[in-house]
Amino acid sequence: MKSISLYADNGSWLVKLHPFSKMFYLVAAILIPLIAGRIFMFAITVFASICMLGSARMLKKALPLIAFSFTIILTVFIIQGIFYKDNDSLLLSLGPVSFYREGLLYSSHIGLNILNMLLSFSILVLSTSPSELVEELEKKGFSPKLGYIINSVFQIVPEMMGTMHTISDAQRSRGMETEGRLMTRIKAFLPLISPVVMSALTSTRERAIALEVRGFGSKMQKTYLYSHPYSTADQIMKWVSILCLFLVITLRVTGIL
Amino acid sequence: MSLIEINNLKYRYPGTTELALDDISLNIEKGQFIGIAGENGAGKSTLSQALLGLIPQFYKGAYGGSVVVDGLTAKTAPVAELCSKAGLVFQNPFNQLSGAKDTVYDEVGFGLQNLGIEPSEIHSRVEDVLKRFGIWEFRDRNPFDLSGGQLQRVAIASVLAMNPDILILDEPTSQLDPAGSEEVFHTVDELAETGITIIMIEQKMEKLAEYCDKIMLMHHGKLIDFDTPEKIFSREDLMEYGVVPPVYTEFARKNDLRLPDGNYPVTIKKLLDLIKTGNFDCKKLMTSLGKITGPEFCDLEEGTGEKQNLIEGAVSEAAVSPESSDRTFIVEDLHFSYIEGREIFKGINLSLDRRPTVIIGQNGAGKTTLVRILKGLLKPDSGRLSFEDQDIASKTVAELAGKVGYVFQNPDDQIFKYNVLDEVMFGPLNIGMTREEAETRAHEALKTVGLDEVSRKNPYDLELSDRKMVAIASVLAMDTDVIILDEPTIAQDYKGREKIREIIRDLSSRGKLVIAILHDMDFVSKSFERVIAMAHGEILADGTPDEIFRNHQVLEKAALTPPHLVALMEELDMGK
Ligand SMILES: Nc1ncnc2c1ncn2[C@@H]1O[C@H](COP(=O)(O)OP(=O)(O)OP(=O)(O)O)[C@@H](O)[C@H]1O
Numbered sequence: 120m121k122s123i124s125l126y127a128d129n130g131s132w133l134v135k136l137h138p139f140s141k142m143f144y145l146v147a148a149i150l151i152p153l154i155a156g157r158i159f160m161f162a163i164t165v166f167a168s169i170c171m172l173g174s175a176r177m178l179k180k181a182l183p184l185i186a187f188s189f190t191i192i193l194t195v196f197i198i199q200g201i202f203y204k205d206n207d208s209l210l211l212s213l214g215p216v217s218f219y220r221e222g223l224l225y226s227s228h229i230g231l232n233i234l235n236m237l238l239s240f241s242i243l244v245l246s247t248s249p250s251e252l253v254e255e256l257e258k259k260g261f262s263p264k265l266g267y268i269i270n271s272v273f274q275i276v277p278e279m280m281g282t283m284h285t286i287s288d289a290q291r292s293r294g295m296e297t298e299g300r301l302m303t304r305i306k307a308f309l310p311l312i313s314p315v316v317m318s319a320l321t322s323t324r325e326r327a328i329a330l331e332v333r334g335f336g337s338k339m340q341k342t343y344l345y346s347h348p349y350s351t352a353d354q355i356m357k358w359v360s361i362l363c364l365f366l367v368i369t370l371r372v373t374g375i376l
Numbered sequence: 377m378s379l380i381e382i383n384n385l386k387y388r389y390p391g392t393t394e395l396a397l398d399d400i401s402l403n404i405e406k407g408q409f410i411g412i413a414g415e416n417g418a419g420k421s422t423l424s425q426a427l428l429g430l431i432p433q434f435y436k437g438a439y440g441g442s443v444v445v446d447g448l449t450a451k452t453a454p455v456a457e458l459c460s461k462a463g464l465v466f467q468n469p470f471n472q473l474s475g476a477k478d479t480v481y482d483e484v485g486f487g488l489q490n491l492g493i494e495p496s497e498i499h500s501r502v503e504d505v506l507k508r509f510g511i512w513e514f515r516d517r518n519p520f521d522l523s524g525g526q527l528q529r530v531a532i533a534s535v536l537a538m539n540p541d542i543l544i545l546d547e548p549t550s551q552l553d554p555a556g557s558e559e560v561f562h563t564v565d566e567l568a569e570t571g572i573t574i575i576m577i578e579q580k581m582e583k584l585a586e587y588c589d590k591i592m593l594m595h596h597g598k599l600i601d602f603d604t605p606e607k608i609f610s611r612e613d614l615m616e617y618g619v620v621p622p623v624y625t626e627f628a629r630k631n632d633l634r635l636p637d638g639n640y641p642v643t644i645k646k647l648l649d650l651i652k653t654g655n656f657d658c659k660k661l662m663t664s665l666g667k668i669t670g671p672e673f674c675d676l677e678e679g680t681g682e683k684q685n686l687i688e689g690a691v692s693e694a695a696v697s698p699e700s701s702d703r704t705f706i707v708e709d710l711h712f713s714y715i716e717g718r719e720i721f722k723g724i725n726l727s728l729d730r731r732p733t734v735i736i737g738q739n740g741a742g743k744t745t746l747v748r749i750l751k752g753l754l755k756p757d758s759g760r761l762s763f764e765d766q767d768i769a770s771k772t773v774a775e776l777a778g779k780v781g782y783v784f785q786n787p788d789d790q791i792f793k794y795n796v797l798d799e800v801m802f803g804p805l806n807i808g809m810t811r812e813e814a815e816t817r818a819h820e821a822l823k824t825v826g827l828d829e830v831s832r833k834n835p836y837d838l839e840l841s842d843r844k845m846v847a848i849a850s851v852l853a854m855d856t857d858v859i860i861l862d863e864p865t866i867a868q869d870y871k872g873r874e875k876i877r878e879i880i881r882d883l884s885s886r887g888k889l890v891i892a893i894l895h896d897m898d899f900v901s902k903s904f905e906r907v908i909a910m911a912h913g914e915i916l917a918d919g920t921p922d923e924i925f926r927n928h929q930v931l932e933k934a935a936l937t938p939p940h941l942v943a944l945m946e947e948l949d950m951g952k
Pocket residue numbers: 120520521522523524525526551553714715720737738739740741742743744745746785
């Protein structure tokens with residue numbers, strides 16, 4: 120069964136980090152350039168994220184995300200470059216269209232912001248198993264019921280895809296054509312919907328009973344199978360993130376930056 | 377006070393008129409191993425759910441009387457609290473999964489986490505049960521990617537690991553290979569020794585007889601009898617309740633071999649002891665045994681002439697049509713893997729004709745995978761595969777559907793309509809029958825499996841055993857040349873199994889090829905001419921039931937045991 124989470128354990132140092140340290144980094148990397156308000160700050164965090172992804176051999180998996188963000192950035196670039204409300208100083212003209220400095224600056228702000236967020240999020244998402252993250256959150260007092268729901272969301276989509284596959288097998292094994300031309304496959308898709316939904320609904324009640332039988336409703340304090348102690352790398356990651364964030368805030372408040 | 381006290385328990389499912397449980401009263405003591413026997417629909421699963429309070433707390437309906445489990449009243453006590461005392465293994469292992477864990481290891485650990493058990497203890501318990509049930513090597517796999525039997529092992533392990541004081545198991549071995557099912561009984565029996573109370577619903581009477589302290593005989597929601605296996609299985613009216621005694625008991629009855637207390641022995645050990653101490657004529661007993669087992673296994677020296685006749689009789693009885701030796705499926709050098717780099721089949725060669733053929737072997741051997749490849753649902757990595765001299769790879773599954781029918785292992789995977797009749801008509805309509813024709817065929821097929829009167833019902837409202845029959849009917853209605861049955865006897869009682877035997881006999885007498893996968897060796901020896909034994913993705917042996925069941929090396933490798941009567945015959949033979 121395929122998982123919808125993008126996480127894959129490639130054994131790299133990033134995977135071994137505690138989910139929380141990655142979350143500290145995530146928060147710091149997003150906030151620092153915003154607070155600093157300088158474009159070169161984006162360059163620093165983006166560069167840091169790319170280095171981290173690269174050293175953990177995850178850059179290739181992040182590429183589609185980056186490529187996707189670039190299409191958005193490009194659109195913003197063009198639109199704002201031409202139409203931004205404070206456009207004043209002309210940079211270049213291509214026939215009838217002219218690009219302005221203010222617009223381009225503004226849009227690079229937005230663009231870098233998107234890129235920065237995507238990169239720092241992909242560090243967390245690509246290197247952390249969702250169930251581990253949820254488990255660590257639960258240990259810090261997050262509700263297990265909510266935790267279960269988050270976990271099962273990651274299971275439900277692949278499960279439904281699995282059900283779809285089984286039902287399609289059931290249908291073609293009794294003579295309904297589902298293979299071949301695109302039209303046939305589209306036609307075969309429709310009769311799948313209702314049984315898949317139906318089976319998801321019936322399995323909900325069975326799930327509820329199964330959970331009860333497996334002690335999910337128990338009043339006991341839940342325990343956790345895996346513990347993930349903070350390593351030195353975790354400490355460094357956490358404190359560097361926090362310190363940098365504070366540094367930027369102080370610099371900003373004192374007006375130095 | 378007894379551990380479990382049931383008083384005048386009555387229950388009716390919502391929207392029905394008949395009582396599913398009808399005035400049941402009994403007490404169960406701590407540390408007992410209780411079996412529940414009875415035909416499909418007798419109320420066995422319903423009772424198991426009432427013990428946990430799932431009835432009436434999850435399933436509404438009319439409820440009367442009382443169930444008290446270790447001081448907790450099942451009607452009102454929080455289900456979570458009841459569940460911490462009693463563990464329930466469901467009939468369908470798919471329904472046992474938590475749906476939040478993506479490895480077998482974590483799935484089994486899930487319940488223990490909820491109970492707040494120390495992690496180190498969880499790790500050791502999980503490792504212990506996984507190893508015990510032979511699924512340790514699959515600990516990192518997603519539970520949804522396991523074979524049916526492997527999944528059933530996970531389901532049992534996940535409840536067992538929670539160490540409940542009371543363990544209720546609803547046909548826990550229905551999809552297990554014989555060695556696996558022996559392991560489950562053995563393990564559970566050990567638990568009973570340590571003071572854990574066991575309540576087990578089972579269709580394998582030989583096993584119930586061997587392990588249970590007492591057996592509840594149920595019929596139409598009523599508790600008919602609650603007594604020792606000897607007393608229950610010696611009842612003259614047992615068949616009226618849809619229960620057949622163990623073969624040993626039947627054999628004893630035929631030869632009037634009684635224990636001192638007047639009952640018949642119910643286990644092979646007791647039977648042999650009785651024969652030894654009683655100085656019975658082994659030869660005479662052997663002949664009588666030969667009559668039950670049929671010609672295949674009768675190899676008495678003096679009986680050779682008779683044996684010859686019997687075999688000829690059997691062959692002519694099967695009314696083999698002239699083209700019976702036709703080759704159907706030819707498989708050459710077949711390779712297959714679900715996950716790249718991990719081959720299930722490393723070059724299988726097989727050629728099938730029209731003899732009724734059964735595939736047996738350990739859980740995860742690749743039986744289901746093999747028939748799904750024959751059906752075209754899975755595409756081999758390499759190798760050649762033809763059906764009636766046509767390359768299967770060049771056809772879509774739907775094009776083959778009119779020729780090859782396949783009944784899935786899990787009926788829930790196959791059924792997708794909201795009405796039994798629509799479900800059964802789906803196939804016939806697709807392969808070009810008119811509506812009237814399809815409807816006639818569907819009704820015929822439903823009559824064959826005995827479900828015509830529920831043709832308007834929603835299949836999801838039927839019991840597992842009936843859903844399996846609906847799945848069979850929906851393939852029968854298509855009247856294909858080949859019928860593949862993947863574990864058709866799951867959840868079936870004696871009558872159901874007889875019905876399926878009848879269907880197989882009828883199909884092959886009409887010249888159709890029946891391929892079945894089974895874990896029930898008694899059924900295998902009675903209904904099939906050709907047996908293919910598989911283990912670890914390989915075909916270990918291919919021959920007549922006689923050849924296979926006498927080959928102990930193969931049996932052991934494939935986690936199989938010989939049919940009960942063959943075992944008995946071998947013991948008697950040695951005694952002689
Ligand atoms: N979807 C899947 N993905 C990965 N591996 C699978 C999948 N389905 C089955 N397998 C593996 O392939 C092997 C053969 O499985 P198969 O279902 O053919 O076994 P089987 O002989 O039918 O067993 P059973 O008696 O338990 O039904 C098993 O080891 C199983 O774990």
